[in-house]
Amino acid sequence: MAEQLRWVAGSGGGRLDRELVLAFPTLSRTRIQALIAGGNVTVDGEPGRASARPLYGQVVLIEVPDAVASSVVGEDIPLDVLFEDDDLIVLVKPAGMVVHPSAGHATGTLVHALLGRPGLLSTIGGVERPGIVHRLDAGTSGVMVVARNDVTHRALSALFAAHDLERRYLAVVHKVPLFDGGTLRSVLGRDPKDRLRISSIPEDVPVPVNDEPEAWGYVDDDYEEEIAVPERARRGRLAITHWRTRAKADRLALVECRLETGRTHQVRVHLTESGHPVVGDAVYNRRDCVAPASIRAMVDQLTHPLLHAWHLGFRHPRDGRALAFSAPPPDDFVAVCAAAELTIPPLELTPMSPPPRHR
Numbered sequence: 001m002a003e004q005l006r007w008v009a010g011s012g013g014g015r016l017d018r019e020l021v022l023a024f025p026t027l028s029r030t031r032i033q034a035l036i037a038g039g040n041v042t043v044d045g046e047p048g049r050a051s052a053r054p055l056y057g058q059v060v061l062i063e064v065p066d067a068v069a070s071s072v073v074g075e076d077i078p079l080d081v082l083f084e085d086d087d088l089i090v091l092v093k094p095a096g097m098v099v100h101p102s103a104g105h106a107t108g109t110l111v112h113a114l115l116g117r118p119g120l121l122s123t124i125g126g127v128e129r130p131g132i133v134h135r136l137d138a139g140t141s142g143v144m145v146v147a148r149n150d151v152t153h154r155a156l157s158a159l160f161a162a163h164d165l166e167r168r169y170l171a172v173v174h175k176v177p178l179f180d181g182g183t184l185r186s187v188l189g190r191d192p193k194d195r196l197r198i199s200s201i202p203e204d205v206p207v208p209v210n211d212e213p214e215a216w217g218y219v220d221d222d223y224e225e226e227i228a229v230p231e232r233a234r235r236g237r238l239a240i241t242h243w244r245t246r247a248k249a250d251r252l253a254l255v256e257c258r259l260e261t262g263r264t265h266q267v268r269v270h271l272t273e274s275g276h277p278v279v280g281d282a283v284y285n286r287r288d289c290v291a292p293a294s295i296r297a298m299v300d301q302l303t304h305p306l307l308h309a310w311h312l313g314f315r316h317p318r319d320g321r322a323l324a325f326s327a328p329p330p331d332d333f334v335a336v337c338a339a340a341e342l343t344i345p346p347l348e349l350t351p352m353s354p355p356p357r358h359r
Contacts (some may be wrong), residue, residue, distance in 0.1 A: 003203045005062040009054035016043070017050040020062065025154065027064075028124045036061060072128055074115030077108065080323045087152040088145055089114075089131070092327045094306045095141040100129045114314055116336055121146065122153035127329025134160055137265065141283075141333075142169070143325050155317030165347070166313035167259040170246075170329055171265050172336060174277040174305040176253045181244035181352075184217060184270040185220060187261045189236030197283060198265040200273055201236045203231050239263040239268045247342045250292045252279065254342045258352045267307060279336065281305035304315035306333050308348055324349070 007023045033050050035041050040063045041048040047324045069276035080092040098105040121131035131146040133156045159165050186200035240260035247254035257267050272284040280302035291299040313324040326347050
């Protein structure tokens, strides 16, 4: 039997979907938005809209349908598991594996592999995304955490929302940066000319314009820590990437990035818009970026960007102990670096400003 929830709008004036997440924390924002889109949420008897701002005293009713059994069947797909207990699983996702089922990806996803293993998974993400707290792009390899129960899922989601994790990436990029490190900031949103791409929204971002695309890490001395995003820019989200160069070669560099935020395609977009797209990235590559002749054949055979999430650190939701997991880049990443004479440094966690909040 469907469950009906009732909420009376206060004076907050926030978006309907966000207000309902605060009122009913057991429902994720994705779940709330799906219920709204399905016509299961009414405001004073009228169908609700996610972006609407309920007025004080308006009555919101939510009809939560009974859970539907998942049509996703587990598959016997080996996974590189670094850690697991009753609350979570930490694993290394290979490049090319999609995280959850979607159009064109009905089998072979990480979810299929997880369902093929013994043990429970959280249900907050819905029947097609059990256990999935965060994602990596299909072409990105690296360390991920999966929730086994809803309590852990909510706690991990809170860590991601507060950016209270340590996330490090390695990327092979075109061109050698002029500087050795810096910070990249912008508001990211869907590219108005190509819905498959993400891009910065410069007209809505109150930050200095960088007249030299190669000048990485440009930050105005008067820059405020928090960006006040205008109302018209709410379609985008603030993204912050700290970076540094770890190795240099002919027209290529090995860059390490630390994510302060975790937006869709964040690293790929920031690096591309700084003039240094990730090698092998067919979506965000630039015409003026061509691999050296000595490795061009290897690069042409790549089926994914050379981007690897090598480190993930966070506190365990149950007992608060610090956990840290690292994984070396995959073989094709290492092979390109070797052929290009880019030396991959020891995977050691050294400071990149500012420090993570939980340390």
